[in-house]
Amino acid sequence: MIHLEGATLIQLDNNIENDVIGPSTKDYEKVFYNPAMSGSRTRSIILMKHIIESGYLGGSEIYAIDGLAASGLRARRWLNELPEKLVNRLRVTVCDMNENSIKRAMENHQRFPPNNTGGVLNWRQGDLRSAVLDQGWHWVDVDPFGSPMPFLDTAIQSLAKKAILEISATDTAALAGSSKTALMRRYGARINPDNLAHDSGLRVLMACIARTAAKHDRFAEPILSVWDSHHLRLSLKVRKSIEMANQLEKMLGWRIAGPNEKEVSASMQEGLTPKSSTESLPMHCFLPLSYPVNREDKRVSGPLWIGPLGDSAAMASFTEEEVISMCTTEYDPKNPMNWSDRDFELERRKIIRSIKNIKNEAEIIEGEFLILTDDLASWRNVGSPPSPIKMIELINKKGFKAGLSHYPKPSFRTNAPWDVIIESLDQTQPPI
Numbered sequence: 001m002i003h004l005e006g007a008t009l010i011q012l013d014n015n016i017e018n019d020v021i022g023p024s025t026k027d028y029e030k031v032f033y034n035p036a037m038s039g040s041r042t043r044s045i046i047l048m049k050h051i052i053e054s055g056y057l058g059g060s061e062i063y064a065i066d067g068l069a070a071s072g073l074r075a076r077r078w079l080n081e082l083p084e085k086l087v088n089r090l091r092v093t094v095c096d097m098n099e100n101s102i103k104r105a106m107e108n109h110q111r112f113p114p115n116n117t118g119g120v121l122n123w124r125q126g127d128l129r130s131a132v133l134d135q136g137w138h139w140v141d142v143d144p145f146g147s148p149m150p151f152l153d154t155a156i157q158s159l160a161k162k163a164i165l166e167i168s169a170t171d172t173a174a175l176a177g178s179s180k181t182a183l184m185r186r187y188g189a190r191i192n193p194d195n196l197a198h199d200s201g202l203r204v205l206m207a208c209i210a211r212t213a214a215k216h217d218r219f220a221e222p223i224l225s226v227w228d229s230h231h232l233r234l235s236l237k238v239r240k241s242i243e244m245a246n247q248l249e250k251m252l253g254w255r256i257a258g259p260n261e262k263e264v265s266a267s268m269q270e271g272l273t274p275k276s277s278t279e280s281l282p283m284h285c286f287l288p289l290s291y292p293v294n295r296e297d298k299r300v301s302g303p304l305w306i307g308p309l310g311d312s313a314a315m316a317s318f319t320e321e322e323v324i325s326m327c328t329t330e331y332d333p334k335n336p337m338n339w340s341d342r343d344f345e346l347e348r349r350k351i352i353r354s355i356k357n358i359k360n361e362a363e364i365i366e367g368e369f370l371i372l373t374d375d376l377a378s379w380r381n382v383g384s385p386p387s388p389i390k391m392i393e394l395i396n397k398k399g400f401k402a403g404l405s406h407y408p409k410p411s412f413r414t415n416a417p418w419d420v421i422i423e424s425l426d427q428t429q430p431p432i
């Protein structure tokens, strides 16, 4: 069976049951390919283009490892879909402990070679935890079944002085706060399983990565964070800097649901909540790590990352034009999948969907409030949830930033003080 993902072809051998399409099995003999992760692979192409062009990785060869490569499609998409000038600098390795995965990745590479032949694809069969330490890497991708924690320490040690680390996690029950024991055991944290749990989960994972980086004299900062149906993914810049690593504690803290006045005032004093009257209190606020919290208190999530979860310049590069030009192809009646014009159109739409709202959120990623409009309506006891777009319009008119967020529920992010948010909400409600 031949399949097209983005602009790259892949042969899957599911007829003879050697390959698995989908997340149903973790059998290490089989070659894993999950079409539901296509968005994550697409985003990693856009991100790689932005990062290389920004000059962050210098001007010569870039050593990248698709650490838990499975079918190797991520690495092959980098080599096939990025512009030639960038591909020429790529020295990519696919690593997997499954011999069949490596075999299949390299067979596919030969059968459907990349458009640009200037890049290099190497392979390494074995356990990533030792393989990754063979050399220094500019780009490390860790995309495991379940939690990435077992791979974190060695992945970080293997990074060049300036590098990118992309980490996925599929243990969403733990990171959304519903499997409390797994969450505490793996991530040393608690999460209130409310509607912001996905954001809290990303922040808890980020805190763990940043702490591990600091142990190795490095500072990690998120450039993109996405919770996409059954997985979370964090993309980070990691730099060697003792000075910055010493500042880590300032980026860690707690999220309090339904905070009291004392907590909100403390959060404002620390610059974690925009200054506002405390007549009406916000739904959530962050507090620094030094704030004494009762960890048994169900309102408390953390320890977690309290800084921005992305980088505006990187997020602004997620444009529709960019993703269409690199990651889609025109309908070809002789295509090997026997796809119709409509199948191509569906793939194109899927690709565009995978970057939805990332650019919108770019300008406001540093905003302190992530507001879920359904929650806001019930919190304030008003009839109908406001449209996020209307709220953004009203807040912008009052001189504050606001933008739609790439979050799986209707929501927006803003730096407006809470009383401005409430005033805007009231304006959306019909007169009594």
Ligand SMILES: C[S@@+](CC[C@H](N)C(=O)[O-])C[C@H]1O[C@@H](n2cnc3c(N)ncnc32)[C@H](O)[C@@H]1O
Pocket (backbone or CB within 6 Å): 028, 032, 033, 034, 037, 041, 067, 068, 069, 070, 071, 072, 073, 074, 095, 096, 097, 098, 101, 126, 127, 128, 129, 143, 144, 145
């Ligand atoms: C979720 S899949 C990776 C999916 C892939 N990144 C993609 O985009 O399709 C996880 C892969 O990790 C491999 N794996 C599991 N433990 C490993 C280890 N310790 N070292 C290397 N590979 C490992 C499995 O064989 C499997 O192919």
